[in-house]
Amino acid sequence: MGIDVLGEAIAGIPLALPAWTQLVAAGVGAVSGAVYAAKRGFDVVGVLLLAVAEGLGGLLLRDTLLQTGTSIVLLDGRYLLVATAAAAVGFFFAGLVDRLEGVILVLDALALGFFCTVGADSALSISLSPVAAVFTGTVTAVGGLVLRDLLAGDAPRVLRPGVFTAAAAFLGALAFVMLETLTSLPSGQSQIIAMLVVFAVRLLAVRLEWRTRAASDISDRVWAVWARSEDGAP
Amino acid sequence: MSTPVYTVVALPYAVEMAAVTFGALSGALHATRKGLDPVGVFTLALICAIGGGAIRDVLLQQGTPVFLRSPSYLAIAAFASVVGLLFARLVRSAVPVMNVVDTLLIGVWVVIGAERALLVDLSYVSAAFLGVITATGGGLLRDLLCHDVPTAVQPGEWYVAAAIPAAVAFVLLVQAGVLLEVAQVVTIVGAAALRAASLRLGWRTPTAYDVWSDLEARFAASSIRSSRG
Numbered sequence: 058m059g060i061d062v063l064g065e066a067i068a069g070i071p072l073a074l075p076a077w078t079q080l081v082a083a084g085v086g087a088v089s090g091a092v093y094a095a096k097r098g099f100d101v102v103g104v105l106l107l108a109v110a111e112g113l114g115g116l117l118l119r120d121t122l123l124q125t126g127t128s129i130v131l132l133d134g135r136y137l138l139v140a141t142a143a144a145a146v147g148f149f150f151a152g153l154v155d156r157l158e159g160v161i162l163v164l165d166a167l168a169l170g171f172f173c174t175v176g177a178d179s180a181l182s183i184s185l186s187p188v189a190a191v192f193t194g195t196v197t198a199v200g201g202l203v204l205r206d207l208l209a210g211d212a213p214r215v216l217r218p219g220v221f222t223a224a225a226a227f228l229g230a231l232a233f234v235m236l237e238t239l240t241s242l243p244s245g246q247s248q249i250i251a252m253l254v255v256f257a258v259r260l261l262a263v264r265l266e267w268r269t270r271a272a273s274d275i276s277d278r279v280w281a282v283w284a285r286s287e288d289g290a291p
Numbered sequence: 292m293s294t295p296v297y298t299v300v301a302l303p304y305a306v307e308m309a310a311v312t313f314g315a316l317s318g319a320l321h322a323t324r325k326g327l328d329p330v331g332v333f334t335l336a337l338i339c340a341i342g343g344g345a346i347r348d349v350l351l352q353q354g355t356p357v358f359l360r361s362p363s364y365l366a367i368a369a370f371a372s373v374v375g376l377l378f379a380r381l382v383r384s385a386v387p388v389m390n391v392v393d394t395l396l397i398g399v400w401v402v403i404g405a406e407r408a409l410l411v412d413l414s415y416v417s418a419a420f421l422g423v424i425t426a427t428g429g430g431l432l433r434d435l436l437c438h439d440v441p442t443a444v445q446p447g448e449w450y451v452a453a454a455i456p457a458a459v460a461f462v463l464l465v466q467a468g469v470l471l472e473v474a475q476v477v478t479i480v481g482a483a484a485l486r487a488a489s490l491r492l493g494w495r496t497p498t499a500y501d502v503w504s505d506l507e508a509r510f511a512a513s514s515i516r517s518s519r520g
Contacts, residue, residue, distance in 0.1 A: 094444065094499075095498075095499030095501070096499075098446070098498055098499075099444040099445060099446070099498065099499075100444065100445060100446040100447070100452070100495075100496035100497060100498050101452065101496055101497050101498070101499075102443050102444060102451040102452050102455070102496060103441075103443065103444025103445065104499060105455075106441075106443060106444055106451075107444065109420075117350065120352075121349055121350065121352075124352060126352055127350070127351055127352050127353070127411065127413070128350060128352075130417075131350060131351070131408070131413055131414075131417040131420070131421070132413065132414075132417070133414070134413075134414030134415065134416035134417055135416075137416045137417060137420050138416060147499065148499045148500065149499070149500060149501070149502045150501070150502055150503055151499055151501050151503075152501040152502075152503040152504035152507075153502075153503035156503075207435060208431070208435075208441060208444065209440065209444065210434075210438075210439065210440030210441065210444075
């Protein structure tokens, strides 16, 4: 009973979508974590662990950062059950899930958008600054991916040049927070718009192969421009 | 928070301290094997001793993690790292004994972790999860700090695979209202028996079985056969 009240406060789901969407979104992430582990040849524990990490990691990180009490993931036992079911799917049907590449892409993009708005909303709901809310939203959306890669012994993919993922989540969180703080739109509508932003960015990025770039140093160019203006001065 | 629906009979403090000591020693041993420096030895000793519990406490958010509230945890890790650094050979010769103790400790950590979760009224599923995390989080963090692919995710000996059924059994027994001491003993013995059996019988943790591709391959094979027929 007490759990329900707490859960509602922390979950930050009084947005447009019904409460169970968060479970489904966590399940989507968990399936892709499980499939990733299965394809890497990890054992049953690895499949379970990576399912939990990718599906629930974002929410766990958010709740740990916000310090609003025991995470929703632990208060509501269904999250772990969903992750376990997802692990079973990954364990037995990795090949089938692989076939459904297009469906997975769409679901992942929706889940990414969902989590960045939910994360940003829960930061705003405890009166954090808009900047912190954008950060929290992004972490909630991609934290699971980072945890998955760490536990698999890889360098986190989202930090390396590649197809927009964290960038899409960041833009979505930014869009949501701007709509929430600058306009009087109901949160539900802001959420839908921000999710559409993430969805569009993510799908266009995959289709058009937009890739994030590695850091490039511009100090030489700045120096050259400055030196030229020095020369021209006298 | 509402009042707990049951009271938890915690394992004796001495048991937990013994578990911490063994965790720290095995961490120090791992570090000396890896050729780490004293900082590394202390870090791994500490991580193996309290890592799982630290993750659990951070997730539970019921105040400062236990290992910081009492000085014994850090002191034990420091002691173990000194022993591990100066008497590595002695510790190594005790490896067979340590393996036995380690096997017995899986269930102890599961019980400690699950009980902390039940004490704050979490669901049984979450209690089982935190029991497993408490038992295995230290090893996971150790591997991550050594920049190894965690042994937990790789096919091999049953360790986490023994902790998971033990944790599930513990919460099921508690839910069924079995005397708590009985549940504790069953969990500890069960986890140890599972691991011992897996070692003795050479079980390896199973990897994913791809039903779909398997069916497809069978279908392809049968259709080739029928087209020939």
